[in-house]
Amino acid sequence: QQPVQSPQxxxxxxxxxxxxxxxxxxxxxxxHWYRQKHGEAPVFLMILLKGGEQKGHDKIxxxxxxxxxxxxxxxxxxxxxxSGTYFCGTDLTGTASKLTxxxxxxxxxxx
Amino acid sequence: xxxxxxxSRYLVKRTGEKVFLECVQxxxxxxxxxxxxxxxxxxxxxxxxxxxxxxxxxxxxxxxSVSREKKERFSLILESASTNQTSMYLxxxxxxxxxxxxxxxxxxxxx
Numbered sequence: 001q002q003p004v005q006s007p008q009x010x011x012x013x014x015x016x017x018x019x020x021x022x023x024x025x026x027x028x029x030x031x032h033w034y035r036q037k038h039g040e041a042p043v044f045l046m047i048l049l050k051g052g053e054q055k056g057h058d059k060i061x062x063x064x065x066x067x068x069x070x071x072x073x074x075x076x077x078x079x080x081x082x083s084g085t086y087f088c089g090t091d092l093t094g095t096a097s098k099l100t101x102x103x104x105x106x107x108x109x110x111x
Numbered sequence: 112x113x114x115x116x117x118x119s120r121y122l123v124k125r126t127g128e129k130v131f132l133e134c135v136q137x138x139x140x141x142x143x144x145x146x147x148x149x150x151x152x153x154x155x156x157x158x159x160x161x162x163x164x165x166x167x168x169x170x171x172x173x174x175x176s177v178s179r180e181k182k183e184r185f186s187l188i189l190e191s192a193s194t195n196q197t198s199m200y201l202x203x204x205x206x207x208x209x210x211x212x213x214x215x216x217x218x219x220x221x222x
Binding site: 002032034040041042043044047087089096097098099100101102103104 | 115142146151152153154155156159161167169170201205207209210211212213214215216
């Protein structure tokens, strides 16, 4: 089953913050975040492993709560370049190979 | 840089035709994947392969088959194309389940 992402879409002004959530009904081994800009291929952002760690990538960070089977992506001081669709991919098997992706969150950053 | 290439960016086929989508990666990755991307449904895994001649069904394998005769090449086959297979098809590869590198996609239209 696909994880549920929320919100489905969000519009921000440059400099504002946003949080994207990813929630699964099944136990997760890891969560992978990708961003896809319009007309381009998805690009890997980061992987969150079991242990509740938090990772960062520039001003984008994420957390993973394995007890709640949830991950959140935090975009701080958003830039125009952050616009795109964000997908979480959940690892249900422990292999980190086969991922089940969410339906995506479309983020638009405006001036 | 890892490069994943797909044989066509755009393809138009007729109902009932046999369709081949080709994907080639140049980084000696073990894992290769085929996804389809539809609006509102995110990325859905069709098949993946973890080694030459090895394959595993994803979440939506019905109507598709795959072939991996060489490590660098992974083909998706639509035995008898139908209109509900009109979609964007994305190929990806990864080394042991970490970051997946995606190709540019093939937009297939079945008339």
